[in-house]
Amino acid sequence: xxxGLIRDGTVLHAERRPTPRAEGPARVIAAISAFxxxxxxxxxxxxxxxxxxxxxxxxxxxxxxxSAAFGWRDVPAAAFTDVPLPVALGHDVRSAGEAELAxxxxxxxxxxxxxxxxxxxxxxxxxxxxxxxxxxxxAGQIGHVPVRPGGLPCGCGQSGCLSAYASAxxxxxxxxxxxxxxxxxxxxxxxRQVWAEAVEALALALATYTLLLDPALIVIGGGLALSGxxxxxxxxxxxxxxxxxxxxxxxxxxxxxxxxxMLGAALLATRA
Amino acid sequence: xxxGLIRDGTVLHAERRPTPRAEGPARVIAAISAFxxxxxxxxxxxxxxxxxxxxxxxxxxxxxxxSAAFGWRDVPAAAFTDVPLPVALGHDVRSAGEAELAxxxxxxxxxxxxxxxxxxxxxxxxxxxxxxxxxxxxAGQIGHVPVRPGGLPCGCGQSGCLSAYASAxxxxxxxxxxxxxxxxxxxxxxxRQVWAEAVEALALALATYTLLLDPALIVIGGGLALSGxxxxxxxxxxxxxxxxxxxxxxxxxxxxxxxxxMLGAALLATRA
Numbered sequence: 001x002x003x004g005l006i007r008d009g010t011v012l013h014a015e016r017r018p019t020p021r022a023e024g025p026a027r028v029i030a031a032i033s034a035f036x037x038x039x040x041x042x043x044x045x046x047x048x049x050x051x052x053x054x055x056x057x058x059x060x061x062x063x064x065x066x067s068a069a070f071g072w073r074d075v076p077a078a079a080f081t082d083v084p085l086p087v088a089l090g091h092d093v094r095s096a097g098e099a100e101l102a103x104x105x106x107x108x109x110x111x112x113x114x115x116x117x118x119x120x121x122x123x124x125x126x127x128x129x130x131x132x133x134x135x136x137x138x139a140g141q142i143g144h145v146p147v148r149p150g151g152l153p154c155g156c157g158q159s160g161c162l163s164a165y166a167s168a169x170x171x172x173x174x175x176x177x178x179x180x181x182x183x184x185x186x187x188x189x190x191x192r193q194v195w196a197e198a199v200e201a202l203a204l205a206l207a208t209y210t211l212l213l214d215p216a217l218i219v220i221g222g223g224l225a226l227s228g229x230x231x232x233x234x235x236x237x238x239x240x241x242x243x244x245x246x247x248x249x250x251x252x253x254x255x256x257x258x259x260x261x262m263l264g265a266a267l268l269a270t271r272a
Numbered sequence: 273x274x275x276g277l278i279r280d281g282t283v284l285h286a287e288r289r290p291t292p293r294a295e296g297p298a299r300v301i302a303a304i305s306a307f308x309x310x311x312x313x314x315x316x317x318x319x320x321x322x323x324x325x326x327x328x329x330x331x332x333x334x335x336x337x338x339s340a341a342f343g344w345r346d347v348p349a350a351a352f353t354d355v356p357l358p359v360a361l362g363h364d365v366r367s368a369g370e371a372e373l374a375x376x377x378x379x380x381x382x383x384x385x386x387x388x389x390x391x392x393x394x395x396x397x398x399x400x401x402x403x404x405x406x407x408x409x410x411a412g413q414i415g416h417v418p419v420r421p422g423g424l425p426c427g428c429g430q431s432g433c434l435s436a437y438a439s440a441x442x443x444x445x446x447x448x449x450x451x452x453x454x455x456x457x458x459x460x461x462x463x464r465q466v467w468a469e470a471v472e473a474l475a476l477a478l479a480t481y482t483l484l485l486d487p488a489l490i491v492i493g494g495g496l497a498l499s500g501x502x503x504x505x506x507x508x509x510x511x512x513x514x515x516x517x518x519x520x521x522x523x524x525x526x527x528x529x530x531x532x533x534m535l536g537a538a539l540l541a542t543r544a
Contacts, residue, residue: 068517111407123484127404134486135383138518141483146476146514157516204418208480211413212395214406242418244429245340246410 002258003035005046006266009103011259012046015039025072029079036081050086052269053077054095054261056122058137061089065137068156088272093140094131095264096221096256097124103263104256105219113206113215115142116222116254119169121162125213142209143167147201165201168223180223184230199231203238210239210249221254228253274530275307277318278538281375283531284318287311297344301351308353322358324541325349326367326533328394330409333361337409340428360544365412366403367536368493368528369396375535376528377491385478385487387414388494388526391441393434397485414481415439419473437473440495452495456502471503475510482511482521493526500525 004014017035020027032053040048057067064075077089090098097106097114106112112126121143125132133139143163144156151160152170164170168180174194175183183191206218224231232251240248254260276286289307292299304325312320329339336347349361362370369378369386378384384398393415397404405411415435416428423432424442436442440452446466447455455463478490496503504523512520526532 125484127399128402130400132399132485135488135521136486139484139486141486141518144517145480145483149476158514204421208417209484211417212397212411212481212484213404214408214411214413216407242430245416246413249407 001032001035002262003039004262005039005043005048006263006269007046009263009266011262013039013043014259014262019070021070025070025075028070029072029075032080033082037083040081040083040085048085048269050088050269050272051081051083052088052090052095052265052267052272053080054090054092054265054268056092059089059091060137064089086269086272088268090265090268091124091133091137092261092264093122094124094133095268096260097126097219097264098131098267099256099260099263100124100219100221100254101126101129102267104260105252105254106217109217111213111215111217113142113209113213113218114254115218115220116260117166117168117220117224118222119167121167121222123209127213142205145205145208147204162201162205166198166205166224171195171198171224181226184227196234199234199238202235203242206235206239206251207242210243210246215249218249218251219254220251221257221260225253225257273304273307274534275311276534277311277315277320278535278541279318281535281538283534285311285315286531286534291342293342297342297347300342301344301347304352305354309355312353312355312357320357320541322360322541322544323353323355324360324362324367324537324539324544325352326362326364326537326540328364331361331363332409336361358541358544360540362537362540363396363405363409364533364536365394366396366405367540368532369398369491369536370403370539371528371532371535372396372491372493372526373398373401374539376532377524377526378489381489383485383487383489385414385481385485385490386526387490387492388532389438389440389492389496390494391439393439393494395481399485414477417477417480419476434473434477438470438477438496443467443470443496453498456499468506471506471510474507475514478507478511478523479514482515482518487521490521490523491526492523493529493532497525497529 001017005012058065077087100106110129114124123140123142144161146160147162148160152164153159154161154164171180273289277284327336330337349359372378382401386396395412395414416433418432419434420432424436425431426433426436443452
């Protein structure tokens with residue numbers, strides 16, 4: 001969990017804490033509540049005026065409806081904190097995308113895919129300058145788009161998902177490494193093949209996204225973005241090769257890095 | 273080409289004319305202009321008050337920017353007619369989608385994919401109750417989403433596109449028939465395989481669309497919609513099977529049929 005104090009898009013204080021995921025949803029919610037309470041203690045004359053919470057899964061402005069990662073269901077925003085401040089709830093990836101739009105690589109763009117690639121892959125879709133959540137809040141599940149039907153099994157229960165080939169965690173696990181960066185640094189046939197398959201899977205999913213949604217810009221964030229040009233150069237080439245009759249959109253790296261989610265939560269809080 | 277006179281969503285008069293596609297873009301534009309002039313002649317006391325034109329390709333409100341089918345580039349709306357009436361220009365599939373939203377199967381829905389399947393496949397995406405065209409007007413190219421990378425060649429220059437497996441024209445051509453309906457009516461191994469591959473390709477593309485955009489409803493139109501339950505029953509089953517962790521959206525048939533495009537053009541004209 002990342003938390004902090006933010007004023008006008010500037011991070012004044014930031015902390016990380018482990019998420020007690022193995023102990024069940026009630027403990028996770030209690031840990032979030034304790035984290036918020038500690039952050040709300042006035043420090044250096046700074047006193048927060050609102051709380052923004054960016055959480056994974058299916059989220060509405062009033063409830064954390066469902067998260068496979070944490071196992072919670074229909075948690076009202078107020079359950080996450082007992083500090084006497086306005087509380088705003090949002091989706092983690094969409095909030096990070098909103099921060100990229102307000103402060104980062106997507107500034108001044110209206111049609112953007114923000115794609116953090118880490119343990120998993122999810123997308124925040126900016127369409128006509130607004131975040132799009134779909135009919136029921138389930139939009140942006142690009143990590144589970146079938147890029148190789150019948151391919152590698154995915155934790156979601158499907159097979160051949162983008163995440164199974166191209167998440168930082170999958171790339172590392174397929175090579176017996178602890179990070180995707182370690183795979184990029186290796187120069188053996190397995191590492192080269194896993195990396196090539198990851199890039200090809202991303203190119204395929206992004207070609208599909210481009211054909212459907214015609215974005216002006218794709219912003220890649222999360223741990224895999226740390227690979228920089230080792231990722232961008234082959235990805236740009238493979239994406240262009242997959243699009244025969246239209247140009248590829250620009251691809252850029254997140255400029256906010258690990259702070260994107262917190263800055264997005266602060267935007268939620270500002271609106272609250 | 274289809275043209276007609278429409279009042280308040282009711283088709284009062286309709287005509288079809290051949291498109292002189294082989295004679296080049298100037299002749300196509302001249303044929304459209306002549307068609308509009310003939311339709312604008314007052315008949316039975318009816319006198320049109322505006323012209324709506326729904327054309328394929330890349331379209332802005334002021335220009336038909338590009339069409340691979342007709343070969344035109346940057347044609348201003350006014351070039352399509354010399355009748356002294358306001359003229360509105362729109363995209364053919366998106367206009368038909370707008371008609372489905374106003375009068376048809378998608379009435380009262382906010383997040384809908386309208387998918388006409390005929391000679392080709394294109395999509396009109398209704399997102400938060402508005403038609404979405406993308407950053408540059410290229411959105412909705414679902415017919416060219418790669419469902420089988422490295423698969424059958426497509427007229428667009430790519431391979432493995434949805435259209436190469438599931439357009440009515442491709443289904444017919446792969447079986448040496450003149451229509452997809454004739455393939456559905458056959459009961460030999462080739463026809464069964466081609467139909468199964470078409471349904472599977474559609475299920476794969478619609479699973480991807482659903483994971484990305486979370487629609488409430490998918491409306492299938494065009495010639496292939498005439499197959500009715502022979503298409504819908506297996507498609508619903510295959511789409512549900514592809515989505516492990518979320519329900520499938522509803523799939524319905526277009527209720528406007530071949531009039532959808534004209535009704536959409538009339539909506540454009542009404543706004544003009």
